[in-house]
Amino acid sequence: MLDKSHRKPGQIVHSEAPFNAEPRLDRLRRSFLTPEENFYVRSHGDIPDLEADGYRLTVGGMVATELSFTLAELMERFPNRSVIATMQCAGNRRADLHRHRPVSGDPWEPGAIGNARWTGIALCDVLRAAGVDERQELHVAFESHDVVEQDGERFRFGVSIAMEKALDPDTLLATHMNDAPLPAEHGRPLRLVVPGFAGVRSPKWLASITIQDAPSSNPMQAEDYKLFPSHLSKETADPSDAPAIEALPINAAICEPAAGAKLPAGETTVRGYAVACDRLIRRVDVSADGGESWTQAELSGDPDAPFAWMFWTTRLDLAPGAHELVVRAWDAAGQTQPSRPEHVWNFKGYLGSCWHRVTVTVT
Amino acid sequence: MLDKSHRKPGQIVHSEAPFNAEPRLDRLRRSFLTPEENFYVRSHGDIPDLEADGYRLTVGGMVATELSFTLAELMERFPNRSVIATMQCAGNRRADLHRHRPVSGDPWEPGAIGNARWTGIALCDVLRAAGVDERQELHVAFESHDVVEQDGERFRFGVSIAMEKALDPDTLLATHMNDAPLPAEHGRPLRLVVPGFAGVRSPKWLASITIQDAPSSNPMQAEDYKLFPSHLSKETADPSDAPAIEALPINAAICEPAAGAKLPAGETTVRGYAVACDRLIRRVDVSADGGESWTQAELSGDPDAPFAWMFWTTRLDLAPGAHELVVRAWDAAGQTQPSRPEHVWNFKGYLGSCWHRVTVTVT
Numbered sequence: 001m002l003d004k005s006h007r008k009p010g011q012i013v014h015s016e017a018p019f020n021a022e023p024r025l026d027r028l029r030r031s032f033l034t035p036e037e038n039f040y041v042r043s044h045g046d047i048p049d050l051e052a053d054g055y056r057l058t059v060g061g062m063v064a065t066e067l068s069f070t071l072a073e074l075m076e077r078f079p080n081r082s083v084i085a086t087m088q089c090a091g092n093r094r095a096d097l098h099r100h101r102p103v104s105g106d107p108w109e110p111g112a113i114g115n116a117r118w119t120g121i122a123l124c125d126v127l128r129a130a131g132v133d134e135r136q137e138l139h140v141a142f143e144s145h146d147v148v149e150q151d152g153e154r155f156r157f158g159v160s161i162a163m164e165k166a167l168d169p170d171t172l173l174a175t176h177m178n179d180a181p182l183p184a185e186h187g188r189p190l191r192l193v194v195p196g197f198a199g200v201r202s203p204k205w206l207a208s209i210t211i212q213d214a215p216s217s218n219p220m221q222a223e224d225y226k227l228f229p230s231h232l233s234k235e236t237a238d239p240s241d242a243p244a245i246e247a248l249p250i251n252a253a254i255c256e257p258a259a260g261a262k263l264p265a266g267e268t269t270v271r272g273y274a275v276a277c278d279r280l281i282r283r284v285d286v287s288a289d290g291g292e293s294w295t296q297a298e299l300s301g302d303p304d305a306p307f308a309w310m311f312w313t314t315r316l317d318l319a320p321g322a323h324e325l326v327v328r329a330w331d332a333a334g335q336t337q338p339s340r341p342e343h344v345w346n347f348k349g350y351l352g353s354c355w356h357r358v359t360v361t362v363t
Numbered sequence: 364m365l366d367k368s369h370r371k372p373g374q375i376v377h378s379e380a381p382f383n384a385e386p387r388l389d390r391l392r393r394s395f396l397t398p399e400e401n402f403y404v405r406s407h408g409d410i411p412d413l414e415a416d417g418y419r420l421t422v423g424g425m426v427a428t429e430l431s432f433t434l435a436e437l438m439e440r441f442p443n444r445s446v447i448a449t450m451q452c453a454g455n456r457r458a459d460l461h462r463h464r465p466v467s468g469d470p471w472e473p474g475a476i477g478n479a480r481w482t483g484i485a486l487c488d489v490l491r492a493a494g495v496d497e498r499q500e501l502h503v504a505f506e507s508h509d510v511v512e513q514d515g516e517r518f519r520f521g522v523s524i525a526m527e528k529a530l531d532p533d534t535l536l537a538t539h540m541n542d543a544p545l546p547a548e549h550g551r552p553l554r555l556v557v558p559g560f561a562g563v564r565s566p567k568w569l570a571s572i573t574i575q576d577a578p579s580s581n582p583m584q585a586e587d588y589k590l591f592p593s594h595l596s597k598e599t600a601d602p603s604d605a606p607a608i609e610a611l612p613i614n615a616a617i618c619e620p621a622a623g624a625k626l627p628a629g630e631t632t633v634r635g636y637a638v639a640c641d642r643l644i645r646r647v648d649v650s651a652d653g654g655e656s657w658t659q660a661e662l663s664g665d666p667d668a669p670f671a672w673m674f675w676t677t678r679l680d681l682a683p684g685a686h687e688l689v690v691r692a693w694d695a696a697g698q699t700q701p702s703r704p705e706h707v708w709n710f711k712g713y714l715g716s717c718w719h720r721v722t723v724t725v726t
Contacts, residue, residue, distance in 0.1 A: 227697050229648060229659050243645050247696035277696050282606050285592060296592050333610035333640050334590050334714045338701050343691075351697045 006047065006185055008037045014106035018043035019185065022111030029255035029271050032302065032311060033084070033178050034114035041185045042089050042112065044157050044220070048145040048205045052181075052189045057173075061211035062138060064131025071189050075175070077129070078121035083170045084305035085195035086275050087202065088113040090225055090245045093253070093352030100341035103349030104234070110253035110356060113273070115309050118193040120174035123209075124167045132211055140166035141216040142192055145205040150219065158218030159201055161194055161246070163211075170195050170307065173206070195307035196278040198245045200225045215244065228346045237347070249353040250276045250337050252284060252312075252329035259358045267315050270297075272356070274329035275309035283330040284312040290324040291339060291355065297327075318362045328355045369410065369548055371400045377469035381406035382548065385474030392618035392634050395665065395674060396447070396541050397477035404548045405452050405475065407520050407583070411508040411568045415544075415552040420489075420536075424574035425501060427494025434552050438538065440492070441484035446533045447668035448558035449638050450565065451476040453588055453608045456616070456715030463704035466712030467597070473616035473719060476636070478672050481556040483537035486572075487530045495574055503529035504579040505555055508568040513582065521581030522564055522588075524557055524609070526574075533558050533670065536569070558670035559641040561608045563588045578607065591709045600710070612716040613639045613700050615647060615675075615692035622721045630678050633660075635719070637692035638672035646693040647675040653687040654702060654718065660690075681725045688721045 006019045010027050014020040022028075023038040030038070052071045060066040069077070089112035091105055098107050127140070141160040148157050165171060172193045175182060182188040187204025194201045200220065215221050226242040252274035257263060274281045281301070285294040301310035316325075330336045338344055338354045369382045373390050377383040386401040393401070415434045423429040432440070452475035454468055461470050490503070504523040511520050528534060535556045538545060545551040550567025557564045563583065578584055589605040615637035620626060637644045644664070648657040664673035679688075693699045701707055701717045 227645075227693075229646065229657065231657055231659075243695070245697060249696050249698035282590075283592065294592065294594055296594075330590075332606070333612050334608060334716075335612035335698060336701055336707065338699055339706055340702070343702055344699065353697075 006041060012109065012111065014108070018045055019047060020106050022108060025109070025111055025253065025255035025258065028111050028114070029273065029311065032308070033116055035178065036180070036183050036186070039114040039116065039186065040089065040112045042199055043146065043185070044148040045146040047184050049184060050145060050189055050205055055189050057190060057206060058208045059126060059130045060208065061141070062133040062213070063127070063211055067130045071175070074121060074126070074173070078125045080119065081122045081169070081172060082117055082119040083172055083193065083195055083307065084115065084117050084302060085170070085193060085307040086113060086115040086309045087193070087199050088248055088251070088275065090198040090200055090248070090350045092251065093356070094349035096354065096356070097341050097345050097349045097352045100345055103347055105349050113275070113309070116177045117179065118172055118174040119176040119179065120172045120190070122169045123171045123173055123192065124169055126173060126209070127166060127211070134163060134167065136163050137213070138163045139212055139215050141210045141212055142203045142206060143208045143210070143218070144203045145207050148220070155218065156207070157203055157220055158216050159203055159221045160212075160216035161197070161201055165194060165197070196247055198225065198248055201246060225350070226348070227350055228348060230345050233347050245350055248277045249351055250274070250329050250331055250335060251353045252327045252337070253356045254325055254327050254358045257358065257360050261360045263318065263360055263362050265320055265362050266317065268318050269313065269315050270325060271311070271313050272327055273309045273311055274327070276329065276331035278307065279331040279333060280306060281310045281329050282332050285328050286314045286316070287326040288316045288318060288323050290357070291326045320362050322359060322361050325358045325360060326355050369404060375472065375474065377471070381408055382410060383469050385471060388472070388474055388616065388618035388621065391474050391477070392636065392674065395671070396479055398541065399543070399546050399549070402477040402479065402549065403452065403475045405562055406509065406548070407511045408509040410547055412547060413508060413552055413568055418552050420553060420569060421571045422489060422493045423571065424504070425496040425576070426490070426574055430493045434538070437484060437489070437536070441488045443482065444485045444532070444535060445480055445482040446535055446556065446558055446670065447478065447480050447665060448533070448556060448670040449476060449478040449672045450556070450562050451611055451614070451638065453561040453563055453611070453713045455614065456719070457712035459717065459719070460704050460708050460712045460715045463708055466708075466710055468712050476638070476672070479540045480542065481535055481537040482539040482542065483535045483553070485532045486534045486536055486555065487532055489536060489572070490529065490574070497526060497530065499526050500576070501526045502575055502578050504573045504575055505566045505569060506571045506573070506581070507566045508570050511583070518582065519570070520566055520583055521579050522566055522584045523575070523579035524560070524564055528557060528560070559610055561588065561611055564609060588713070589711070590713055591711060593708050596710050608713055611640045612714055613637070613692050613694055613698060614716045615690045615700070616719045617688055617690050617721045620721065620723050624723045626681065626723055626725050628683050628725050629680065631681050632676065632678050633688060634674070634676050635690055636672045636674055637690070639692065639694035641670065642694040642696060643669060644673045644692050645695050648691050649677045649679070650689040651679045651681060651686050653720070654689045683725050685722060685724050688723060689718050691718045
């Protein structure tokens with residue numbers, strides 16, 4: 001465990017142990033690739049203090065040959081690969097759901113998201129080196145070095161993904177984030193990066209990979225991070241009946257101005273992000289009157305980065321008084337977001353992906 | 364042109380020339396594969412009366428060798444392939460948008476959709492036989508035998524799709540629908556089937572295929588079937604600024620009971636469909652109180668048909684009085700639908716994909 005504070009300037013810290021923090025939204029909106037100091041941190045246990053020296057990754061289960069690699073062996077043997085991908089916590093914007101009706105878990109604002117260039121090697125190359133059984137009905141399970149303490153039990157963090165996603169060449173074993181070695185908080189020395197999936201499916205501090213015929217039985221896979229219908233509660237929900245959260249719905253947020261801002265009369269620049277998992281964002285609409293009327297924002301992004309967010313900007317001429325600013329995004333399938341938190345509410349507070357609303361006052 | 368009526372029992376006919384009709388929803392919900400008599404017909408001109416004998420398909424443009432095939436040559440040369448795919452008009456449920464605020468075009472109820480097993484050959488096999496230039500930035504354009512009359516102009520129906528979708532092995536040149544030769548209304552003897560895309564991108568009565576470096580300049584591609592923001596009108600919209608409708612958002616409808624039904628008190632079976640383009644439907648919620656509270660419906664479908672709709676069923680115990688029944692669906696990315704028609708309204712009345720509502724009275 002690291003013996004230092006993980007705090008960065010301008011962070012909203014939800015808990016120190018495990019360390020969970022997100023950036024202020026104006027900081028998040030500063031650059032298309034999110035620097036480490038503005039990248040949210042979601043930990044489920046203590047942050048392991050692993051060095052590249054002495055690190056090993058094992059590959060086992062339904063493979064022809066069980067393998068074990070040092071970090072140097074992995075990097076030497078397999079071709080280097082990069083992907084720009086937005087990482088987003090399944091609990092991003094939980095605070096919006098909580099304000100409607102209480103939910104469990106840290107009250108993340110819209111900052112539990114970040115975009116980075118991830119570099120390392122393709123998971124599929126490592127799996128094939130081990131002679132993986134590639135049948136689509138199989139699962140690739142991961143166990144990490146971090147220890148989770150939950151409901152009186154202690155266990156290592158673990159999840160799984162379906163074989164098809166594991167074999168996607170953009171699913172990486174990453175050693176670098178924005179061209180620098182992974183910081184401890186983000187999984188040093190090696191993490192998985194599953195573009196388009198919720199952050200929970202991209203485990204950090206990776207210890208082992210196991211090919212198996214069922215999803216991981218780890219509580220992180222089998223019990224947590226499930227999407228329940230709105231009529232169920234902790235007491236009535238059966239996790240074995242609910243789908244594991246993998247791909248994420250459309251999300252968008254207003255990063256500037258901040259909620260509660262007092263603004264001078266005249267033109268105000270409104271900025272934010274929008275993201276749609278594995279689909280492109282096609283349009284972003286902004287309203288200054290709670291969603292009665294809309295204007296189209298300008299988009300900017302990287303056309304070669306289909307798993308990355310887009311940034312949007314518009315200018316609004318606001319009269320004195322209070323204004324509810326609203327954003328909604330549309331993806332390449334003409335899909336848009338639900339309007340209200342009650343339309344996506346669930347007792348675990350996941351996938352808070354309704355229209356984002358920010359009230360400001362013009363003086 | 365066919366010299367007979369195309370009417371089928373139980374159809375809602377929106378226009379005779381061009382012939383546009385949809386089934387009653389109780390008929391639509393009868394079987395997972397929609398028989399011809401319950402399959403919607405969307406024509407843009409007269410229905411060509413083509414026979415297999417004498418039919419030719421040409422392939423040209425950016426190919427190594429321009430080719431021309433009779434139907435027999437196509438079927439002999441290329442392997443047979445089938446796909447189960449739901450075909451849906453971009454204007455399905457336009458009536459729901461129109462009731463909120465007038466839109467142009469036929470007022471389709473939720474019946475402009477059907478699901479079939481399409482059989483023929485893979486488009487990619489034919490393109491490769493011609494030595495197609497496979498660069499992703501290219502487009503595959505189609506021209507058909509039907510003649511559209513619009514704004515005083517007469518032109519042959521034509522659209523295009525991007526190279527990536529054209530090379531998808533599930534994109535078919537189909538001769539059969541549900542194991543029978545295509546009926547005239549559905550494109551006899553050969554039509555395109557682009558799974559997951561709006562029906563307009565699956566032209567019927569196909570005449571020619573052209574590989575080119577830009578989308579089709581045909582008005583069907585360049586002007587119609589565009590998704591405009593809600594604040595634009597016919598006068599202010601610029602089609603060159605708006606995306607062509609291709610993939611479709613999540614949609615779901617209540618097929619039984621019918622809107623306005625008078626029901627006896629006690630248990631009522633509610634049935635419908637849900638579809639999410641290239642994503643699986645994960646959950647369907649049904650409300651008997653306008654969306655205040657929800658119950659989860661049972662799903663049935665074909666797990667091996669990812670482009671097909673799912674059917675859903677639930678039983679509600681309704682007290683005497685009026686009830687607004689509502690359905691909403693969720694896809695595998697945890698995405699759900701907007702609640703109200705004003706949230707998806709556009710002046711062309713496309714992609715009417717908000718929650719579907721049906722008011723019934725229990726006596």
